[in-house]
Amino acid sequence: MKKVTKIIIIIIAVILTFIIGFVAYDRLTIDNKYGINEKNLKIPILVYHDIVENESEVEYDYMQTPKETFEKQITGLMKLGYKPISYEDLIAYKNGEKEIYKKSFLIAFDDGFDGVYQYAYPFAKEHNIPITSFMINYCAGLDGYYTWDNAREMDKSGIVKIYSHSLKHDNYDTYSKEDLLEDVNTSIDQIEKELGHDIPNIFTYPCGKFTEEEQEYLWKNGIIQNLTDNKVNQSKNLDLAGLHRMYPLNDSVLKILLKIEYRSIKYPA
Ligand SMILES: [Zn+2]
Secondary structure, eight states, X not given: OOHHHHHHHHHHHHHHHHHHXXXXXXXXXXXXXXXXXXXXXXEOEEEEOEEESSGGGOSSTTTEEEHHHHHHXXXXXXXXXXXXXXXXXXXXXXXXXXXXXXXXEEEEEEEOBHHIIIIIHHHHHHHTOOEEEEEOGGGTTSTTBOOXXXXXXXXXXXSEEEEESOSSOOOGGGSOHHHHHHHHHHHHHHHHHHHTSOOOOEEEOGGGOOOHHHHHHHXXXXXXXXXXXXXXXXXXXXXXXXXXXXXOTTXXXXXXXXXXXXXXXXXXX
């Protein structure tokens, strides 16, 4: 055998050993759990809006996801070892009170569309997957949005958590910080009243619009905040005052995986 051929064979063997080793290590440690600061974990929060029955109802990629695509994305990620956790798990992890899986991820829905109740909720219930819906108080029961009765039913199941996405989905970056806080607190109070129990102070900015001043003020007043910036959280600088969230859009599982890697490499939180 020529020397060059031998070298090529050795290189291929080394690469294959490396890949097999990496995959084997990944599978063997898939159920490992870690506390905060034990290991730098990537924690994607996937943000959806509405779930629709089929492709023909998709107007904007980031707004509507066909039921089948949504289910394929979630089951696909779970087959690869990704485990859905709730915001409460994430907060407890940040506070050092809980360990989370090596490949934890969160599923969030903005705006409180009817598709959450019609399609995401039955799927989540069947597979015991925690999901979170950020609702707009003013929209509850309007055409295309779920009702307070739906909200209560989902909440009672324990599978769906319902948090605030503001009272009326305004451009809150034009508000004073005091007015924004009042809007958020009123929204949370009303949700608590409708559901009949306290909820955590977790808020998502409408259209991802906010000012740094507002962010700081809300955080000082105990509000955990979600951004819509298409980035991935890294546990080493996990920031409850501005959690990153990424769009799965209507992408394949492979593309979502690449985005999880790429986004957290490109944007180290
Ligand atoms: Zn929104």
